[in-house]
Structures are given as C-alpha cells and as structure tokens.
Amino acid sequence: MNIHQLFQLQKLDTEIDEKKKRLGDVLKAQKEPASLQKKRQRAETAVETLQKWQTKHQDLTLEVGSVTTKAKNSENRLYSGKVTNPKELSDLQQEIESLGRRKAALEDEVLEALVMIEDAQTEKTAADDELATAVADWEKHSAHLKAEQNELALSLHKLMQTRKTKASMIDAASLQEYEELRKQKHGTAVAGLRVNMCLGCRTTVSANKVKEVNEGRQVYCGGCGRLLAML
Numbered sequence: 481m482n483i484h485q486l487f488q489l490q491k492l493d494t495e496i497d498e499k500k501k502r503l504g505d506v507l508k509a510q511k512e513p514a515s516l517q518k519k520r521q522r523a524e525t526a527v528e529t530l531q532k533w534q535t536k537h538q539d540l541t542l543e544v545g546s547v548t549t550k551a552k553n554s555e556n557r558l559y560s561g562k563v564t565n566p567k568e569l570s571d572l573q574q575e576i577e578s579l580g581r582r583k584a585a586l587e588d589e590v591l592e593a594l595v596m597i598e599d600a601q602t603e604k605t606a607a608d609d610e611l612a613t614a615v616a617d618w619e620k621h622s623a624h625l626k627a628e629q630n631e632l633a634l635s636l637h638k639l640m641q642t643r644k645t646k647a648s649m650i651d652a653a654s655l656q657e658y659e660e661l662r663k664q665k666h667g668t669a670v671a672g673l674r675v676n677m678c679l680g681c682r683t684t685v686s687a688n689k690v691k692e693v694n695e696g697r698q699v700y701c702g703g704c705g706r707l708l709a710m711l
C-alpha cells in the first residue's frame with residue numbers, strides 16, 4: 481500500500497465531494513423564491529381586478545344606453561298624441577319615471593366603477609413596478625449562480641478525469657480498502673497528520689505511530705480508525 485498515493489486520491493475525492501455538494505446547492509438556489517412568486521401573483525391579481533371593473537363599467541354603460549332608449553321611446557309615445565287612454569297615459573308616465581330612477585342608480589354605479597378602475601390601475605402599476613424590480617434582481621442573482629454552476633461542472637469534469645488517472649496507478653486491494661474505509665468514515669479514509677495530531681478526529685497520535693507514518697507505513701488512527709498520512 482502506497483499511503484502517499486492514497487492520500488492524493490483522498491484529497492481529490494474530498495474536493496470532488498465538496499464541489500458536488502455545492503453544485504447541488506447552486507441548482508437548488510436557482511429555483512424562483514416564494515417572495516418573487518408572491519409578487520407575480522400580486523401583478524396577476526391586479527390585472528384580473530382591473531379587467532373585472534372594466535367589464536363591469538362596460539356592462540353598466542350599455543345598460544344606461546338601453547334604459548335611456550327605452551325611456552325615450554316611452555316619451556315619444558307619450559307625446560305622440562296617439563295615446564288617448566288615460567290609464568295607458570298614466571302607465572307610460574310611471575314607466576318613464578321608473579326608468580329615470582333606474583338610470584340615475586345606474587349612473588351612480590358607473591361612477592363607482594370608474595373610481596374602482598382608477599384604483600385598480602394604480603395597484604396594477606405598483607404591482608408591475610415591484611415585479612419588474614424583483615425579476616431584474618433575481619436574474620442578476622441567478623446569472624451569478626448559473627455561472628458558478630458552469631464553473632463547478634467544468635471543474636468536476638477535470639477532477640474526475642484526474643481521479644481516474646490517479647486511481648489507475650493504485651493496486652486493486654489498496655483501492656478497495658480505501659473505498660470501504662471512505663464509506664465507513666463519512667468520505668474520509670485517509671486523514672492528515674499535523675505533527676502528532678490526527679486531522680480526522682483531532683486526537684493525539686503516539687510518537688511510535690508518528691514515526692511509522694513518517695516511514696510511509698500503513699498506520700491507523702487509534703481515535704477514528706482512519707489511515708494516517710503526513711501532511
């Protein structure tokens with residue numbers, strides 16, 4: 481077993497693991513945040529509200545027109561001289577009055593609709609402005625993430641190529657032990673030794689073991705069970 485080679489491999493694997501984790505985070509972070517979705521929702525609601533009041537205003541205006549026409553027809557008939565029956569004349573007069581009241585009420589509603597349209601337009605402008613700012617901010621932010629994603633992908637590709645080359649130079653038995661140890665020890669099979677401290681678990685290693693590590697022998701940390709290598 482060549483501990484130096486395994487330690488090189490370990491350093492590569494640690495870097496690959498870190499970059500893979502960061503890549504996952506970067507991908508996740510590119511999802512549109514809830515705050516932006518909320519602003520999108522506000523802008524959509526503003527459009528719906530505006531359209532609702534515009535339709536209402538249109539309907540009311542048409543109804544005012546229809547009531548006006550009806551009243552005019554009744555007036556024409558009333559003053560035509562063709563109606564002589566007092567009951568019919570009285571009915572016509574009542575109808576004209578009733579249509580007049582209806583028209584006045586409708587005109588009040590038209591005014592109310594106009595006020596609501598104005599409010600809805602104000603809200604729509606505010607919502608659109610807020611959304612545009614948020615989208616611009618988000619695009620700036622995600623452009624940065626997208627660039628990082630590309631960098632990570634490229635870097636990972638290179639690292640994995642290097643890893644393949646390095647691994648091919650190590651004997652199968654050592655490689656297998658390394659892989660198994662890595663699985664058991666949260667990704668770190670080979671820990672660096674700083675003077676006499678294992679960097680895998682921060683425990684002190686005996687002078688005898690330090691000497692063996694210095695000689696390039698296969699030594700395991702008594703604290704964490706990892707292979708030890710001189711930094």
Ligand SMILES: [Zn+2]
Pocket residue numbers: 671678679680681682683701702703704705706
């Ligand atoms: Zn240790």
